[in-house]
Each structure stands twice: as structure tokens, then as C-alpha cells.
Amino acid sequence: MSEVQVPARATDGVKRGLAEMLKGGVIMDVVTPEQARIAEDAGAVAVMALERVPADIRAQGGVARMSDPDLIDAIKAEVSIPVMAKARIGHFVEAQVLQALEVDYVDESEVLSPADYVNHIDKWGFDVPFVCGATNLGEALRRITEGAAMIRSKGEAGTGDVSEATKHIRTINKEVRALASLSEDELFVAAKELRAPYALVEEVAREGRLPVVLFVAGGVATPADAAMMMQLGADGVFVGSGIFKSGNPVERAAAIVKATAQFDDALAIAEASRGLGEAMVGINVADLPAPHRLSERGW
């Protein structure tokens, strides 16, 4: 039992705890207070406040940065669910600003242009919790080592192509299962190969799962996409461009929430999929030249 007697803020438990409360839910990218209202009304568990959704960042190019504080404040004022916002990889001052704005979670995100190609943010120094992207178990554990309180598999943001999201959640879960099957004396080399601290590797092997919540992101565009990610073992789903780049955001947002909650009920997913209009047009990841793959940012 915890021995905490006086109120203690920003503990590991408190930071990871908020992510536990988001499980089974959908976190939606929004660029205006009006979109945030649609997201909350549709049943989003949280919103990600940003200036451009990944599809537009991809289309318009240039350096993508933290959002204007006025936008974040306006979105915070609009909704009562948690509000997240993105900082560039390694940009600890953007993270300080987001903490000062009292966002509920900071996403140190490869969707924005990295600010440091060597170091990620030292997240232990912050009271606000962080979510970070990962494409495999070693990357996830390195982010947790730096203080991340939640992991999202990266997928390939702004494409509407779910194949990379599938690859990353499968990879992470496969590597977790592989660790759990090793004998204790094999974990030292496993830690070396994963390039992650032994203590964390040992914990994952013992528990058979990550010590923090694992969501999926990057390419989810339909109710069936979301349900597939849940069936593959995700704790929840981020939907970026997939909602507000589609023909009918109000209906699609609600449908993705329903399909995420009823992810193992094919009839319910079928019902949720009816009459949603056009999905976002999308880009096949295979057609993206390597320098334009966001998931390769971060290490």
C-alpha cells in the first residue's frame, strides 16, 4: 500500500493514472474550438489541440511547431474533457510553455518538426505528463526511461493508411510476448538488444505488458480501423486527420467512438460504418518517399 500521507502531485502514479482513465477511448485531433465541441459531443475521451492536422502539415510542408497559446486556451475553454497539445521532439521550452498553459498531457510528437536530433525531452522534470510515439518496444522503453507516462504507437500520421499503425502495434506486442517467454538469465542480453534499461525490460517480461498505457495512432480513418487496433491489443486510439478531413466529421467521430467501445462486435461495427460519407482521401504509405515518413523521426 502507498505510504503517501500528504498530497503529492506529479507522481508517476498520477501521471500514468490519467492515461489509465483514457483507456477504451478515442483521442481526437482538433484545430478549432468548434471541432473540439464536435469531438466532445461525439464521445472523445480527450482532444489534441493543434494548428494543423497531420494531413495538412504533410501537404503544406515547412516547419511544424507548437500551437499558438490562444488556440490552446480557446480549446481548453470549450471542453471539459482533457486537452493535450504537441511539442516538438526535444523542444523542452515548448513543453514548459504547454505545462504553463495547464494542458493535461504533452505529446512529444514526430508529427511536428524535431527540435533536437539527438535528445528527447527529459520528461522527469515536468509536472505535466507526456505521451510519446514508438515504433517498437525498445523505442517505447527508451521514452519511458525519459519519463513518458503513456505511449502511442506511431503509425504514419496524416495518411489515412492504417498499415503502419498495424505494423507498430503488432511489433510492440510481439516483442512484449517474446520477452515474457524468456528465462531470467536471457533478459540481460534482451535489454542490450532492445537498447533499454534492464529494470524496465525485466518489468515488462514479468508483467507481460508495458508499464504504461499503449494507444495506437497514425492512419486510423474508419470505425473498422479503430476496432482493428483494439483487437490487436491497443488500449485506445488517436484519430488525427481521419475525422475532420472526412466528408461528415460529426457522424464519423461518433461512429469511431462506438466502434472502439464495441471493438469485438462485428455487427455493431457494421452499424457504426453505415452512411458516413467519404473517408479522408489518404495516401498509401508505400508511395511516400522515405524522407517524408514521420514515423522515422525519433529513435
Next chain:
Amino acid sequence: MTRVGVLALQGDVREHLAVLHGLGADAAPVRSAAQLEDVDALVIPGGESSVIDRLTRILGLQGPLRQRIADGMPVLGTCAGLILLADRIVDAAPGQQTLGGLDVTVRRNAYGSQVDSFETAVAMPAIGDVPVAASFIRAPVVEQVGDGVTVLGEHDGRIVAVEQGALLGVSFHPELVGDDRVHRRLLQRVG
């Protein structure tokens, strides 16, 4: 054997199941009206109260849940679960409803944003001499209680644990910090 359900639409379902299993209870997730019929008691977990509310309506669970509550099924609500058990909410999301049953008014997000979330221990003499370990995460508080409601715990002068009949509601998450005594109290209700 007594069967305890955990409402498994959204939120920290796994943590509640783990506590209940640790107490030797036959615990199972509840996602449908049929599964609800099979349980003798229920936990409504932490999560996003506006989303759990919405999903109970989409899945046709709101009516059956209200009926079981009216029939006297023991229910424990933590955080979002407390909000769902409250008859009245302040700072609700637009259109947000509750199941009701507890004659209390609950304020959502009473402590502010996530940076104001905290862990502490809450004195709950009805549950034990040692204060209950508690994680408050964007937590609600009880602002007003009706005549039939017993206050079980306060933090900083604000009501954070209440009981009325078979319903038990706490603002915080004992399930995240390894304290199983609030769940024990639920199990005692079903013998």
C-alpha cells in the same frame, strides 16, 4: 458464489478487476444488459464520465443499470463512477446524464487540470483506522448531500466519499494505489 461486475465501456476496468480478483471475488467485465443480469454487485470505474454516460445510452444499458440500482444492487463508483451515480452534476458536459441513485451534487474536475492531480490518504473511519490511499485524477468532489447520505470521508474540507443504501461513491482511485478496503466494503454488501 457472489459475482461482481465491472462496467467495462471505458476507463480503468483492468485495475478494478485486479483488485477484485485479489480479494478472491468472481469478477467479470460487464458490457451488455445480459452480462449485467448475471452480477450481484457492480463497480463503475474511473474514466471519462461524459463518455461512459454516452456509451451506456448507445448500448442500451442506461435503463437496465437504473433498474438494478433502484432494485438495490450494491454499486461502487470511483471518480467518473461517482459522477454517474450522482443525482446532480455541476459542470457537466453538454447533454451529459447520470444513472443517479446517490442524492448528492457532484462537481466535475473540481481540482482543475491534470497538473493539480495528486495522491494522498483519506481518513475513512468507517473503513479502517489507517487512512485510505487515494489517487485524485482530475477528480470530482461532492458539493451537497441529501438527508439519506452518509459522508465517509473528506479531504481538505471537501466531501470525497459518500454512501447511501447500497451505493458507495468515492472521488478518487483506491484501485490505482493498491488499497483494497473500499472494494472490501462493496463485497461485504453482497455477503
